[in-house]
Amino acid sequence: MVSKLYMTTFLYLVTLLFIFRTISAVRFPPAQPTTDNLDFIRTSCNATLYPDVCFTSLAGYASAVQDNPARLAKLAIGVSLSRAKYTAAYLSKLSRRAASAAVHDCVSNVGDAVDQMRGSLRQLREMNHRRPGAPAFRFQMSNVQTWMSAALTDEETCTDGITEEMEDGETKTAICDRVGDVKRFTSNALALVNTYANNGA
Numbered sequence: 001m002v003s004k005l006y007m008t009t010f011l012y013l014v015t016l017l018f019i020f021r022t023i024s025a026v027r028f029p030p031a032q033p034t035t036d037n038l039d040f041i042r043t044s045c046n047a048t049l050y051p052d053v054c055f056t057s058l059a060g061y062a063s064a065v066q067d068n069p070a071r072l073a074k075l076a077i078g079v080s081l082s083r084a085k086y087t088a089a090y091l092s093k094l095s096r097r098a099a100s101a102a103v104h105d106c107v108s109n110v111g112d113a114v115d116q117m118r119g120s121l122r123q124l125r126e127m128n129h130r131r132p133g134a135p136a137f138r139f140q141m142s143n144v145q146t147w148m149s150a151a152l153t154d155e156e157t158c159t160d161g162i163t164e165e166m167e168d169g170e171t172k173t174a175i176c177d178r179v180g181d182v183k184r185f186t187s188n189a190l191a192l193v194n195t196y197a198n199n200g201a
Helices: 002-025 035-045 051-065 069-095 101-126 135-165 170-200
Strands: none
Touching (some): 035 170
8 A cells, every 4th residue: 555655656746747847848939029119129220221121130139129229239230240240251252262352352341340340349338337428428439430430431442442343243243232231231230329329428
């Protein structure tokens, strides 16, 4: 009788353990963005030159951004930086095959843009505890604006050189398309940075 009781208890505990392990293994989906969070991103993106590109690329992060312009600016720079690094790698690989000064210059230009965006993102991350409107905030935001503007100029220099110096063809089109894509993301990021700087000043 006692042995049977022990066996029943043992089976009961094993069953409970199995149930708890099964429940703990379930991955719950991330919180869905609220309408207010999406509206904040949509409204912010309307101040950019490419609002559709802006909203499409940032809406998936609405729950993390909420209605925080600093987070939105950092996110926009991060997305632009990611596109720029991908394009820089593509151009670097292309430059090994293409004996074109314009392509080599473009590699350098986009590489500089990547560095500028990294500097901007690093500066914004260091500003987490800065009070908007304080002199230090305005000075550091000015640095971020300058670097993002320089990144966009570097990208434009790349496409200008390719347009002027390369013969028409698939390579020219591919470069202009890819760098043009990065320019749109960088332009949007700069616009969101400017909004944050102006509203926080």
